[in-house]
Amino acid sequence: MHETGLAASVVATVDSYRKKHKGSRVVQFEVGYGELLGLDGKALYDGLSEGLPGTRAVVNRTKTEFRCRRCGASWSPDGKKGSLKIPKDALVGGQSPLRFFPELYPAYVRCPGCGSADVRLRDGAGLKVTKVVLGRVD
Numbered sequence: 001m002h003e004t005g006l007a008a009s010v011v012a013t014v015d016s017y018r019k020k021h022k023g024s025r026v027v028q029f030e031v032g033y034g035e036l037l038g039l040d041g042k043a044l045y046d047g048l049s050e051g052l053p054g055t056r057a058v059v060n061r062t063k064t065e066f067r068c069r070r071c072g073a074s075w076s077p078d079g080k081k082g083s084l085k086i087p088k089d090a091l092v093g094g095q096s097p098l099r100f101f102p103e104l105y106p107a108y109v110r111c112p113g114c115g116s117a118d119v120r121l122r123d124g125a126g127l128k129v130t131k132v133v134l135g136r137v138d
Ligand SMILES: [Zn+2]
Pocket: 068, 069, 070, 071, 072, 073, 111, 112, 113, 114, 115, 116
């Protein structure tokens, strides 16, 4: 499952942060993922909780936001229907290819204002650790 692999890499990142900062354990950590990834937040949370037992994991979804370079409009795909069109033959296992390759978005996104394909992703595609709280056992 996609979430399991991502959770494993987040767990490795958090654990290497802990080692680098000489923490004895991770008390809490927070992860933000872009909604463009189409992840199952619950599955991601479960993977993180299993990977770092006894730690409080917080998972936040980041809204996708595009900005048109031609007319300056900015929008989120869920708010403007038709701005993100994935042809059926581009689907990967019935799912959006952007879930696996978010960097492909320019091929599928058009500005809802002027129709331009010269669109920049402002936020909502990445997966990042936003906070780590370490504890020490004396
Ligand atoms: Zn535009």
